[in-house]
Amino acid sequence: MNDTILWYTTRASGLVSLLLLSGVAMLGLLARLRYERPGWPRFLTTALHRNLSLLAVVFLALHVVTAAVDPFTRLGLTSIAVPFGSYYRTFWLGLGAISLELLAALVATSLLRRVIGAGLWRFVHWAAYAAWPMAVLHSLGTGTDAFSLLGLGATGVSVAAVAAALMARLRGAPADPLAQWKRRATALQLGRQPR
Secondary structure (H helix, E strand, O other), rough: HHHHHHHHHHHHHHHHHHHHHHHHHHHHHHHHOOOOEEOEHHHHHHHHHHHHHHHHHHHHHHHHHHHHOOOOOOOOOHHHHOOOOOOOOHHHHHHHHHHHHHHHHHOOOOOOOHHHHHHHHHHHHHHHHHHHHHHHHHHHHHHHOOOOHHHHHHHHHHHHHHHHHHHHHOOOOOOOOOOOHHHHHHHHHOOOOOO
């Protein structure tokens, strides 16, 4: 394969991965809010989150494989598997490796959710709050196009979208739709008149 094709594929798949992972993070935050609008039922946010996650994994795998085999950087598998084990932009590639490993744990636990239970799955899913910013920093520190108009635009849109979803999540933590019924059941169990 032509070295130039590998180089462009690595760069393009990295940029697309950043945009897709940002969309996944944003939708994950909105799904937790039980986001719903006319014509946009709640289940659609969750389904889109899952499907976009799968697409992001495909582009991320393409990014990692093309970066590993690119003769210009000569990264190899060790640089990808061992954080901060690369001679090439050590710190920034290390952040990418950690982010990749956290995302691999997210994928594995999502596939095994029925086996491991929702509690462990949710605990590991909190790793997304660390994986996404590390991926953004990896992009800024390693990406050769990070400070081009396209790179800054994509990063800016990604950060703004996830930040807006995070602010909405922090501001409007969803009320438990069953809270009223839980209070009544607890009151009845304790022998009190439910409110």
